[in-house]
Amino acid sequence: MPQARRRFLYLCLGGSTTLMFACSDDGEAGDEGGETGADEGGEACADPFAGGTLLASLSTFVGEGQASVGVAEGEGHDGRLALDLGTLDADSLITANEDFFVRTASPDLLDLDQPWSIAVEGLVAAAAALDLDALAALPQVSRAVLLECSGNGGNRAYGLISAAEWSGPLLTDVLDLVEVDPAATAVLVEGFDEHSHVSSHSTPGCSWVFRLEDIAAAGAMLATHMNGEPLPPDHGYPVRLIIPGWYGCCHAKWVDRIRLVDDGEPATSQMAEFATRTHQTQAHALAADYSPAIMQQAAMPVRVEQWRVEGELAYRIIGILWGGTQLTDALAIEIDGVVEPVEVCPPQATNDTWTLWSHTWRPQAPGTYEIRMRIEDPAIPTVRLDSGYYARSIVIDEV
Numbered sequence: 378m379p380q381a382r383r384r385f386l387y388l389c390l391g392g393s394t395t396l397m398f399a400c401s402d403d404g405e406a407g408d409e410g411g412e413t414g415a416d417e418g419g420e421a422c423a424d425p426f427a428g429g430t431l432l433a434s435l436s437t438f439v440g441e442g443q444a445s446v447g448v449a450e451g452e453g454h455d456g457r458l459a460l461d462l463g464t465l466d467a468d469s470l471i472t473a474n475e476d477f478f479v480r481t482a483s484p485d486l487l488d489l490d491q492p493w494s495i496a497v498e499g500l501v502a503a504a505a506a507l508d509l510d511a512l513a514a515l516p517q518v519s520r521a522v523l524l525e526c527s528g529n530g531g532n533r534a535y536g537l538i539s540a541a542e543w544s545g546p547l548l549t550d551v552l553d554l555v556e557v558d559p560a561a562t563a564v565l566v567e568g569f570d571e572h573s574h575v576s577s578h579s580t581p582g583c584s585w586v587f588r589l590e591d592i593a594a595a596g597a598m599l600a601t602h603m604n605g606e607p608l609p610p611d612h613g614y615p616v617r618l619i620i621p622g623w624y625g626c627c628h629a630k631w632v633d634r635i636r637l638v639d640d641g642e643p644a645t646s647q648m649a650e651f652a653t654r655t656h657q658t659q660a661h662a663l664a665a666d667y668s669p670a671i672m673q674q675a676a677m678p679v680r681v682e683q684w685r686v687e688g689e690l691a692y693r694i695i696g697i698l699w700g701g702t703q704l705t706d707a708l709a710i711e712i713d714g715v716v717e718p719v720e721v722c723p724p725q726a727t728n729d730t731w732t733l734w735s736h737t738w739r740p741q742a743p744g745t746y747e748i749r750m751r752i753e754d755p756a757i758p759t760v761r762l763d764s765g766y767y768a769r770s771i772v773i774d775e776v
């Protein structure tokens with residue numbers, strides 16, 4: 378069986394309902410069009426390294442820090458764990474719960490001895506307290522969704538990014554349990570954040586204001602499960618917000634308050650703290666002036682493999698493509714100023730989570746090479762990508 382076909386099957390077997398739907402959708406498209414789909418996947422994704430030998434795998438990029446990569450550090454508000462992206466493969470595109478990046482570990486002042494309750498207040502006919510049974514009684518949805526911290530960077534080898542399958546009720550269904558005042562235009566979702574150890578360098582607290590139409594369009598959910606397990610403590614047990622496509626800072630963990638508000642609502646301190654990193658034009662005073670904190674389409678290499686194929690050395694650059702709001706086949710790679718298209722196979726099938734790609738490379742001389750990705754489609758915004766934010770450099774010793 379060609380390797381590409383195996384990879385495609387791995388993707389389908391990833392344990393995700395959404396991915397399985399994506400696969401069967403692809404299959405149907407293939408049946409109709411006769412071009413793509415699982416059966417033809419092997420041919421479509423020819424493997425230029427078939428029969429070759431993998432000699433080495435380089436995943437240390439020049440000038441990057443390894444802080445908390447694969448090893449949890451700090452506690453409470455300073456608790457961090459970064460995912461080791463160098464090991465990412467087609468069968469680990471859903472991150473295991475214990476490997477999923479952590480930004481803020483479980484608050485030690487969280488009282489889980491009391492039954493959990495979410496206060497729903499503000500512009501509602503009557504304030505309510507929702508317990509976990511009320512959430513469990515609603516229709517449950519499951520969705521593979523990638524989270525990236527808006528502060529993800531080279532200091533942690535870009536490891537503040539991971540994907541999991543989240544399950545729970547839609548936030549819109551939760552709001553239907555209360556009588557929302559017609560004057561309400563937005564909803565503030567807040568998570569518990571009382572730590573006995575207070576961070577020296579970032580503001581504790583996690584609340585964000587979302588327009589009602591944005592939570593409906595994104596399919597925001599109050600997740601109680603992660604990869605089929607109750608949420609782990611560091612990921613928001615017992616309930617967190619998941620708003621597919623938005624930066625991590627919007628996904629409040631340990632959600633205990635939901636407030637219906639109007640356009641006069643001030644921005645929260647997190648909205649101000651993350652204004653630059655979520656690409657706002659400024660830290661606006663009013664929440665209504667913030668644009669949705671969505672992750673634009675982005676891509677970067679995660680490792681460079683050295684192969685011997687038919688007696689020759691060749692390199693295979695493996696990377697990820699994530700974010701964005703529409704599918705693209707316009708990925709391109711720029712190595713020291715030379716741009717080439719990247720054929721992503723199997724192609725990007727969702728913007729909810731990441732897609733792996735690989736690219737064959739034959740550097741002409743040993744040296745340090747900068748790798749930058751591009752999306753060659755002017756209709757797709759890529760402000761962060763184009764700024765060079767995800768450019769990574771690798772040392773090649775042998776050609």
Ligand SMILES: Nc1nc2c(c(=O)[nH]1)N[C@H]1C(S)=C(S)[C@@H](COP(=O)(O)O)O[C@H]1N2
Nearest residue numbers: 478479480481526568583625626628629630
């Ligand atoms: N209550 C609470 N929720 C929070 C945070 C926080 O500090 N407190 N951090 C946010 C940020 S900045 C990110 S990137 C994500 C990370 O989610 P994870 O730790 O499950 O990966 O959680 C968000 N939710």
Ligand SMILES: [Mo]
Nearest residue numbers: 526527625626
């Ligand atoms: Mo974040």
